Amino acid sequence: MFILVTGGAGSGKSEFAENKTLLFDANPLYIAAMEPSGSEAARRIERHRAARAGKGFKTAERYTDIKNLDVGGTALLECISNLLANEMFSPTGSPERAAKEVIEGVRALCGRCANLVAVTNETSCAGRDYGEGTLSYMKALGYVNAVLAKKADEVYEVCASAAIRIK
Amino acid sequence: MIFVLGGAYSGKSDYVREAFGVTDIAECGAPGSENARAVRNFHLYVRDVMRRGGDVEKCAEELIRSNPDVIIISDEIGCGIVPEDAFMREWRETAGRAHCFLAKRAKNVIRVVCGIGRVIK
Numbered sequence: 385m386f387i388l389v390t391g392g393a394g395s396g397k398s399e400f401a402e403n404k405t406l407l408f409d410a411n412p413l414y415i416a417a418m419e420p421s422g423s424e425a426a427r428r429i430e431r432h433r434a435a436r437a438g439k440g441f442k443t444a445e446r447y448t449d450i451k452n453l454d455v456g457g458t459a460l461l462e463c464i465s466n467l468l469a470n471e472m473f474s475p476t477g478s479p480e481r482a483a484k485e486v487i488e489g490v491r492a493l494c495g496r497c498a499n500l501v502a503v504t505n506e507t508s509c510a511g512r513d514y515g516e517g518t519l520s521y522m523k524a525l526g527y528v529n530a531v532l533a534k535k536a537d538e539v540y541e542v543c544a545s546a547a548i549r550i551k
Numbered sequence: 552m553i554f555v556l557g558g559a560y561s562g563k564s565d566y567v568r569e570a571f572g573v574t575d576i577a578e579c580g581a582p583g584s585e586n587a588r589a590v591r592n593f594h595l596y597v598r599d600v601m602r603r604g605g606d607v608e609k610c611a612e613e614l615i616r617s618n619p620d621v622i623i624i625s626d627e628i629g630c631g632i633v634p635e636d637a638f639m640r641e642w643r644e645t646a647g648r649a650h651c652f653l654a655k656r657a658k659n660v661i662r663v664v665c666g667i668g669r670v671i672k
Binding site for chain 1: 557558559560561562565626627628629630631632634639643664665666667669
């Protein structure tokens with residue numbers, strides 16, 4: 385089973401995804417893709433850690449190259465948008481290569497896990513008035529989201545903590 | 552008329568191609584697009600009409616009148632921070648209103664997220 389969860393910032397998509405994951409397995413793996421690159425990132429990571437403390441997750445930090453991650457059972461991948469940014473803005477990254485890496489990575493995890501829940505993000509409903517680098521990231525994320533949604537068994541859009549099943 | 556709305560790069564054009572079997576999607580407002588089965592970037596057309604001082608609702612009305620079965624695709628641009636630039640603010644607001652105008656007249660309104668279309672009207 386592969387479930388994709390999307391939504392805006394602060395929409396409650398993580399909590400929904402965590403609870404969804406725990407329905408499959410009491411001790412799932414949490415794949416954390418956010419790199420603690422500064423104090424703001426560190427605070428966000430801490431907030432997410434505190435929110436899932438005591439829920440039974442084991443944590444694996446993986447900022448790029450998820451396809452070679454040694455996993456099985458049930459896993460929650462948080463999140464696609466961070467992973468894509470890490471792949472894209474790494475020294476060897478490009479939008480095309482990054483999108484391909486993320487898609488292949490998720491495919492590989494789906495092959496190895498009984499259940500995979502992946503969280504992604506909505507970044508594109510506020511126009512295109514951005515720099516070239518940001519636009520190419522938005523384009524790559526839109527592409528990755530559509531490819532993963534096609535592969536997914538279920539897709540949810542979370543808005544103000546309410547999850548709407550869209551597939 | 553069918554109205555398809557969604558974020559930039561959310562897979563709207565691919566959705567229209569697959570769901571309606573449309574092969575050619577014209578740019579909204581471009582010469583020769585009057586008889587197209589589907590037109591995209593309606594939000595940019597709104598911007599162009601505004602720039603030349605035209606009436607957006609009248610143009611939208613004419614678009615539907617001359618091509619009643621058209622599929623109109625547009626970007627949702629209203630979900631971010633209020634833009635600093637005055638014209639961008641005006642455009643964002645006008646595009647939102649124009650979307651409501653189309654939605655009221657549309658047989659169906661479809662919102663695309665992650666390449667998935669959901670009929671919201």
